[in-house]
Amino acid sequence: MNLWENFKMALDSIRSHKMRAFLTMLGIVIGVASVLIIVAIGEGGTDRLTESFAGAGNTINVMPSQDVQMSHNGQLPPDFITRQDIRDLEDLPSVKRVATASYESLDVRFREKKSEGTMVLGINNNVYMDMSDESVAQGRRFQAADFRRGNAGAIISHKVKEDLFPDKQPVGQIIRVGQQPVRIIGVLDSPDGIFGSLQQSQVYLPDQTWRNVIGKNQINQVVIQAESADQIRQAGDAAIQVLERNHRTEGDYEVMNLDQLVKGMNQVARIMTIVIGSIGGISLLVGGIGVMNIMLVSVTERTREIGIRMSLGATRGQILTQFLIESVTLSVLGGIVGILLAYGATSLIALLSPLPAVVSPAVATGAVLFSILFGVVFGLLPANKASRLNPIECLRYE
Amino acid sequence: MIRLENVTKTYQAGSIAVPVLKGISAEVEEGEYVSIMGPSGSGKSTLMNLLGCLDRPTTGEYDLNGRAVSGMEEKDLAALRNRWIGFVFQQFHLLPRMSARRNVELPLIYAGLSKKEREQRAEEALVKVGLQDRKNHLPAELSGGQQQRVSIARALVNRPRLLLADEPTGALDTASGDRVLDLFDGLHREGRTVIVITHDPEVAQRAQRQIEIRDGEMIKDSGRDIEKEGVR
DSSP states (O other), rough: OOHHHHHHHHHHHHTTTTHHHHHHHHHHHHHHHHHHHHHHHHHHHHHHHEEEEEEEESEEEEEEEEHHHHHTTTTTOOSSSHHHHHHHHSSTEEEEEEEEEEEEEEEEEOOOOOEEEEEEEEEEHHHHHHHHTOOOOEOOOHHHHHHHHOOOOOOEOOHHHHHOOTTTTTTTOOOETTTEEEEEEEEEEOOOGGGGOOOOEEEEEHHHHHHHOOOOOOOOEEEEEEGGGHHHHHHHHHHHHHHHHTTTOOOOOOEHHHHHHHHHHHHHHHHHHHHHHHHHHHHHHHHHHHHHHHHHHHHTTTTTHHHHHTTTTOOHHHHHHHHHHHHHHHHHHHHHHHHHHHHHHHHHHHHSSSSOOOOOOHHHHHHHHHHHHHHHHHHHHHHHHHHHHHHHHHHHOO | OOEEEEEEEEEEEEEEEEEEEEEEEEETTTTTTEOOOOTSSSHHHHHHHHHSSSSSOEEEEOOOOOTEETTHHHHHHHHHHHHHEEEOOOTTTOOOOOOOHHHHHHHHHHHHHOEEEEHHHHHHHHHHTOOOGGGGGGGGSSOOOHHHHHHHHHHHTTTOSSEEEEEEETTTTTTHHHHHHHHOOOOOOTTTTEEEEEOOOOHHTTTTTEEEEEETEEEEEOOOOOOOOGGG
């Protein structure tokens, strides 16, 4: 007797107990679907993480060393980076651009409305905004001329717009940053989806303007963009050399390669995927035990059928195969339904959130193979039980 | 064709050994029509199970067509049941979710025949029992007599040499029972060996040879003289 016959018999038997087969499969369906969805979200999240940093493009952060940070309470020391340093760094052949950011937290007002504790950032070019993946929804970005002027306009984040201009066009209006009036030239796009709730009150100013408005002359963050990916290390080494020469120190400057950060975060994402995936795996296990349970019931229920088949010449091996194939068929059907469910769910997730959740064909294939394995593993006990029954007792069984 | 020599069967009920067959010796030639009679508990069903290769004797020899069944492997027993023996049960024992034709096909599936061949042979067998127009019915849609005829078709489909029937008319009304017995007569005329187990003397009388057992021993064999203790 061939596998096809067995498979047809299995389908017959499943068809004649539709409800039971459905409930049995449900465990596998939920298990497979949850594992696939979790893995898909994990992969999608990792993709997005990599993507957002890849968008940063070959950048490295210049940071004070641990010792320097310790002696300045985690802040950058004054004159840690000077304007001259920036110019020297930009002259390096391996460096494409240098982005600096200065921060200050201030209240921002428009008439009676106030946006408290707004982060006012001074930036020396658009690299920083590109890195943060910010795009302008209304008005315009900073242009080269803005960076040369001491009284350029401001770009406000969506949150600030909501606070100060709930029902008004902000571009062209004058707000007060601290005490200083600044004209708004652009409004950033609101972050989409679930990240919307994380948005911050931010006002961007070109660095010259920032110094005039805030009245300070500090640089909080320096990011070096290398000419190309294979020049990141070279640019980092050269930058430290320049800084140490300019400041006549040694060991005060360090660079952090963002790639390492990305790798680290990817690792975290992977571990999360594994942890949550194994929880899904447990539900798959429970589903498998469900299949075993039902198959045991089915064997008992079909004792007489087993006896009849044996009396007609079925060997113990054939009975074993029959029940094994039935449990494999059940779990594979469950697996397929689970995959379809996962495809549906991930499409929905991708539609409703910024997470690009994808069920990869490889993972889906893995799920099918796993279902087959599950069917065999959890079908073995019932099938073995069936094949060991005594035909005479089976025929007498009511 | 069948040779039993001092066959015993003892069942273990807990720590007690219950002897059910206490030394049966008999021979059945090819083409004979034999009835085995006895009250319930006499051991006739156990004898049928042994003859049908569903079980092996505790002691003694059982040769079927010159092959010693006593020492056979499970797998070989299954093959014997498939190719040599056709069973007819009192309760028909049809698979309820399969049509008459698919029920009849079952032994051929285990014999490894192709679908086409199976269908053809199954239909031939159903014609033989006069149920060709009921081939697509489920057992529940057939009368008791029709179900028993389906089971006879199933027993015959793989062209066994030996037909074993256990109370074939026990669950049937007289008319249906007669029809079943008529079929057996026909099969006997064709040269098949038929063994019918029954407690009904009228059914037993249809056979050419009557064997009677009681308490696990043969007490009468119309074909042979038996000495006491059932030993020839």
